[in-house]
Amino acid sequence: GIVLGIESSCDETAAALVTTDRRIVAQRIASQDAEHAPYGGVVPEIAARAHAERLAPMIAAVMEEAGQDLSDLDAIAATAGPGLIGGVMVGLVSAKALAMAGDVPLIAVNHLEGHALSPRLADADLAFPYALLLVSGGHCQILRVEGVGQYRRLATTIDDALGEAFDKTAKILGLGFPGGPAVERLAREGDPGAVPLPRPLVGSGEPHFSFAGLKSAVLRAKESGRHRDADIAASFQQAALDCVVDRLAVAFEGIAPVPALVVAGGVAANQAIRGALESFAAERGLRFVAPPLPLCTDNAAMIAWAGCERLGQSDPLDIAARPRWPLDPDAEPVRGAGY
Numbered sequence: 288g289i290v291l292g293i294e295s296s297c298d299e300t301a302a303a304l305v306t307t308d309r310r311i312v313a314q315r316i317a318s319q320d321a322e323h324a325p326y327g328g329v330v331p332e333i334a335a336r337a338h339a340e341r342l343a344p345m346i347a348a349v350m351e352e353a354g355q356d357l358s359d360l361d362a363i364a365a366t367a368g369p370g371l372i373g374g375v376m377v378g379l380v381s382a383k384a385l386a387m388a389g390d391v392p393l394i395a396v397n398h399l400e401g402h403a404l405s406p407r408l409a410d411a412d413l414a415f416p417y418a419l420l421l422v423s424g425g426h427c428q429i430l431r432v433e434g435v436g437q438y439r440r441l442a443t444t445i446d447d448a449l450g451e452a453f454d455k456t457a458k459i460l461g462l463g464f465p466g467g468p469a470v471e472r473l474a475r476e477g478d479p480g481a482v483p484l485p486r487p488l489v490g491s492g493e494p495h496f497s498f499a500g501l502k503s504a505v506l507r508a509k510e511s512g513r514h515r516d517a518d519i520a521a522s523f524q525q526a527a528l529d530c531v532v533d534r535l536a537v538a539f540e541g542i543a544p545v546p547a548l549v550v551a552g553g554v555a556a557n558q559a560i561r562g563a564l565e566s567f568a569a570e571r572g573l574r575f576v577a578p579p580l581p582l583c584t585d586n587a588a589m590i591a592w593a594g595c596e597r598l599g600q601s602d603p604l605d606i607a608a609r610p611r612w613p614l615d616p617d618a619e620p621v622r623g624a625g626y
């Protein structure tokens with residue numbers, strides 16, 4: 288089977304064609320970094336307009352490159368949430384129009400499910416269940432992935448997401464937006480032990496995350512004028528990493544056994560995080576799986592793949608876009624922002 292995937296939930300406009308035997312037949316992605324950089328973050332209205340301008344020609348290009356007609360498709364999968372509602376609507380409405388025109392099933396994909404299943408696109412041997420650290424710009428969760436649509440959330444953040452902490456640190460250090468890759472690059476030149484920073488929630492019995500206090504400490508370190516930026520970046524990354532490893536250790540105490548530890552989401556592109564998780568997994572005799580870098584940050588191949596995983600299902604053409612859409616609807620609400 289072959290599925291067209293559409294992604295427009297944040298500031299990446301993307302379209303991709305993926306087959307059920309894990310071939311990315313064609314893909315296009317356009318980042319809006321230049322549009323949002325002057326504002327230091329994603330501006331929803333600008334994002335929605337940029338998606339609207341770019342998406343239709345992008346879909347046409349992907350279809351043409353692959354030599355596919357609408358009627359050749361087995362499904363059209365589009366992100367239906369969570370995310371910035373204007374952008375999500377652009378992608379979802381486009382998918383609905385194409386589904387109607389081609390009489391092709393529509394699959395409304397949860398963007399987080401796209402991230403959660405993305406490691407299976409790159410790795411045919413990754414079977415359910417697996418433990419997943421989902422670390423992105425808006426989310427920071429530990430999940431037990433038991434099957435398609437079956438997610439047990441073990442931990443979440445009570446304030447900021449990990450990617451958000453990277454982005455805020457980048458802003459404090461004047462590294463621009465988006466900040467994750469820039470912080471990682473600068474951290475390579477710094478001493479991770481140079482700046483004393485807190486490790487929020489480390490040692491607590493629940494595996495949840497908190498990064499707001501770490502960000503404030505980064506701001507104080509910068510304002511003190513006593514540290515090199517590279518040392519602040521390296522110390523921040525080390526503190527974040529220590530938090531992740533400690534929280535995972537607590538989560539694993541309460542989780543039914545799984546053979547693999549998997550990381551996904553934009554922050555999964557970070558080499559230091561990948562390294563720390565690899566050691567964590569090795570110590571526990573777990574397989575460690577991380578998607579190739581282009582599948583970590585937002586992309587349409589992961590949405591198409593989620594569609595492949597759900598092939599045979601379809602959603603009604605009047606399905607609504609959802610700004611909030613938890614992967615695990617039964618998860619206990621957590622005090623704080625509830626990411």
Ligand code: ATP
Pocket residue numbers: 296297369370398402422423424425426449450451453454465466467468471552553554555556557558583584585
């Ligand atoms: P969500 O998936 O939660 O809706 P999002 O789609 O905006 O949020 P992603 O595209 O998955 O998030 O990830 C983007 C985040 O990943 C940003 O916060 C970015 O700074 C971070 N990121 C990307 N590359 C790296 C890196 N190399 N190191 C650390 N963080 C990174």
Ligand code: MG
Pocket residue numbers: 297298299465585
């Ligand atoms: Mg982005």
Ligand code: FE
Pocket residue numbers: 398402423424552553584585
């Ligand atoms: Fe994302």
